[in-house]
Amino acid sequence: MTEHGCDILVVGGGLGGVAAALGALRAGRTVLLTEEHDWLGGQLTSQAVPPDEHSWVERFGVTASYRALRDGIRAYYRRHYPLTEAARAHPELNPGGGHVSRLCHEPRVAVAVIEAMLAPYRGSGQLRVLQPYRPVAADTDGDRVTAVTVAHRDGGGEITLTAPYVLDATETGELLPLTGTEYVTGFESRADTGEPSAPDVADPTNMQAVSVCFAIDHVDGDHTIDRPARYGFWRDYQPPFWGDRMLSWRSPNPRTLQIGQRSFTPNPDDDPLAVVADQRLSPGDGNLWTFRRIAARRMFRPGAYASDICLVNWPMIDYFESPVIDVPDPAHHLAAARELSRSVLYWLQTEAPRPDGGAGFPGLRLRGDVTGGTDGLAQAPYIRESRRIRAEYTVVEQDLSLAVRGDKGAVRYPDPVGVGMYRIDLHPSTGGDNYVDVAACPFEIPLGALLPQRMRNLLPAGKNIGTTHITNGAYRLHPVEWNVGEVAGALAAYCLDRRVEPRAVRADTDLLTDFSARLDAAGVERRWPDVTGY
Known part of the structure; x- marks a missing residue:
């Protein structure tokens, strides 16, 4: 050494x-x-x-160096990317026109x-x-x-x-x-912390789901990946509180816990410059395509991007079968989380209900070049x-x-x-x-x-x-x-x-x-x- x-x-x-x-x-x-x-x-x-940020991030509430990071990201786009003139001039440029953040x-x-x-x-x-x-x-x-x-x-x-x-x-x-x-x-238990939302009994193994994110676009052709080995398990998986299979457009509303229907429309005919990413007004997850969109094709000169790029960090990729901390085989569960994400992608490409009554979006293309992951997914799991x-x-x-x-x-x-x-x-x-x-x-x-x-x-x-x-x-x-x-x-x-x-x-x-x-x-x-x- x-x-x-x-x-x-x-x-x-x-x-x-x-x-x-x-x-x-x-x-x-x-x-x-x-x-x-x-x-x-x-x-x-x-x-x-x-970035998940509060609604006042453009004015106050972050450190100067974090603000420099945000400013640097916008400056990088303005310096190197073929933005439209309107996008380049927008003082709060949101390159993805996503709803989850002012800086997707x-x-x-x-x-x-x-x-x-x-x-x-x-x-x-x-x-x-x-x-x-x-x-x-x-x-x-x-x-x-x-x-x-x-x-x-x-x-x-x-x-x-x-x-x-x-x-x-x-x-x-x-x-x-x-x-x-x-x-x-x-x-922790309520006796430990006095917290109103804590349970009566502590559970050190009860931890938030991890998620393996991935990026996709939608272009001509059939880009369907190989069927994951445990796809059948994940396709039919239905947690007791979910109200449906996880691989569906229905899932609990995080705030009300009511089962809600989400939509999915690749490359919608929207104006990304008109997006107001403010969680106080709307969570923005009605259309999962635009929710965490990280590149909006209409932010760029015509022809520069054949499609938007959508970042998939949706409820259906949350892996909560087991913790990945202080367990005998964390690598097994991290691999399972990655397989869940690939199963979600395969479902999207083959079985997901479409607005026209059909099933599957074979034009969805995995963009591992965007996330840098060797298997097409993000390099690392999102650890909450x-x-x-x-x-x-x-x-x-x-x-x-x-x-x-x-x-x-x-x-x-x-x-x-x-x-x-x-x-x-x-x-x-x-x-x-x-x-x-x-x-x-x-x-x-x-x-x-x-x-x-x-x-x-x-x-x-x-x-x-x-x-x-x-x-x-x-x-x-x-x-x-x-x-x-x-x-x-x-x-x-x-x-x-x-x-x-x-x-x-x-x-x-x-x-x-x-x-x-x-x-x-x-x-x-x-x-x-x-x-x-x-």
Whole structure:
């Protein structure tokens, strides 16, 4: 093994990991960043999920560096893509004209922008990135992590990495069990948390579904894939709460749980510039084609795109047969999730009811070139729920639930290090639960949720912070994950500069004030503006 040292080791190159690296690099620290997939960016890129954001994202409520990422994506399209003049001039360009987000786009564009944001630090040697490497072991000395061993994904050997601070930015909190850091999984009980939506009995194995997304377009010809081996099972699969087979246009409404009918019209005759992506007005999932559309052909000069490109992240690809965390054979279940997605595609191509009364859309073409996956699907599964640290402060439902907080708004913490906003949105879970949807107030991110109760130099930098199964449903989205990572990187750098430990920063008023000023200077919004209309 070869040993490499740095100031701050960031394990996991998703949105939280990239932001953590940037937060530390801006503070002048050397960083080693590892990532097991071919693309940096996690849920935005290798998982192929367009950004889930709140309705005020164009004005406020995200960090300055996250805004730079969004601005960079739009600038990349304007600089390199054959947009129509109207699209190019639109100040809030939404290249996909999708309804789920104001910035639906092809994942490769986000990869290019992320790489550009990191490029100066790579060139100077301040940042080193190891890809594709995943963590396989760790060494500890009491309450400190002394080394992390990563292995090449494709069998290229192992490397031991050391740093004064180690940040876990993996999608599932992989460093927590490797380092013996105390953590929780699944659903806590109402007795544990006091949460109105929690069950009477905790279930650590009850976790949100994972989804393997994929991109498709619709062109002339027959592009039907080979029939998946377990297609018959998935075609006939009917969860008790679904009201129909999963492979149908009918599924539960996440907010009302009533069974609703969705439509599917490839390449509709719509004006993508007229799309208003605002979840307050409509969830936008009536027509699944436009819901998460990532390239609208009419945004581009005639002939540039033969078809729209649609990103499939729909209810029917949610895999909730088993968790993929802390189970004997996670690879088996991840493979099953991929087969479910391929079965959905095969159903779409062969049996899905069409508006004209026929069945199947053989013109649907799998666009693995768009997602970068070797099997045509996304490179990585969309992981909604991670292992979560036992934190100095755990965010609970009653901190942000609109039904509980009402006009008071979410709890204002004494140690805010960021903000976020999303409904508590839990997908069907491995314990047999239907959707859980709770209206939430715009909320803050408390520093205490980033501090493990015992470990001194390990920090979470993603979905592994101190939330519950329920509040993770609001804290797991793109801008919040970025915010958490950015603060974790900045905190590690601050602690090195001041020769203090993370818990001391929260406990000491002067240190907390000083660190908060650093965040303010970096453009991290720590409180919501005092405005109406939430």
